[in-house]
Amino acid sequence: MSIIRHKHFFLSYSEEHEQAEWAAYYLTAQSQTQRHCYDRPYFRQDPLVDTESAHWRNYKDTGYDKGHLVPAADMRFSEEAYNETFFTSNVSPQNKAFNAGVWNRLEQKVRYWADKYSALFVVTGGILEDDLITIGEEEVSVPEYFFKIVVRVQNDSLVMIPFLIPNAESDAPLYTFATTIDTIEQITGINFNQKLVERIEEKIKKELSYKEWSFS
Structure with missing residues (x-):
């Protein structure tokens, strides 16, 4: 795995x-007040990935969308930031x-929370494991599940809500997909506490805390 640092995520x-195991960024209420409409660019390979990220042609005629991990809609405060989200x-x-x-419903809810709670740290990825089906000549894996971890500060502590959602159609309420960070770590093998968040109290890490978040 190689860490790629773009300006905005x-x-x-x-x-x-042939994809990111996770992508992370900050989302603030202030950035959401600066939303602009930009022309949608073509997807292109990431110049910072030494081995070259997968070409967009791998997705052609497969029936699968090129699903953003960092949503383009979260980066409308800057054309540079918006365009960065179109790296493959x-x-x-x-x-x-x-x-x-x-x-899409979850992405919209995250933007709502950014407005409500002022600032969030968001981590997103597919569950990458052995024996997944693949698409294209470069054999891009198709995750069966996607996760999203949303973190905010409350009373000098960090509160997080992780989601784990099957890569399939669903009309279920978002809160039914809320899980624990331990579950995400066990499935992915990634220690998010160590890699992405400097300090998380043990009680926050262990508890299922979706009731701390507003779903209305």
Whole structure:
């Protein structure tokens, strides 16, 4: 895995699966007040990935969307930031109904939380494991599940809500996909506490705390 640091987000690229194992960024209420409309660019390979990120042609005629990990809609405060989200290192094969449905609902909820709580730290990725089906000549893995971890500060402590959602159509309420950080760490083998968050109290790490978040 190689850590790629763009100006507005960073990610860990998996050459084996030809996509990021996770991508992370900050989202603030202030950035959401500066939303602009930019022309949608073409997807292009990430110049910072030494092994070259997968080409967009791998997705052609597969029935899968090029699903953003860092949403383009979260980066409308800057054309540079918006365009960065169209590197192919920032996309993963997503079921069309999933991408346009439950995943889109979660992305909208994250923007709502950014407005409500002022600032968030967000980590997103597909569950990359052995024996996944693949698409394209470069054999881009198709995750069966996607995760999103949303972190905010409350009373000088960090509160997080992790989600684990099947890569399939669903009308279920978002809170039903809330899980624990331990579950995400066990499935992915990634220690997010160590890698991405400097300090998380043990009680926050262990508890299922979706009731701390507003879903209305």
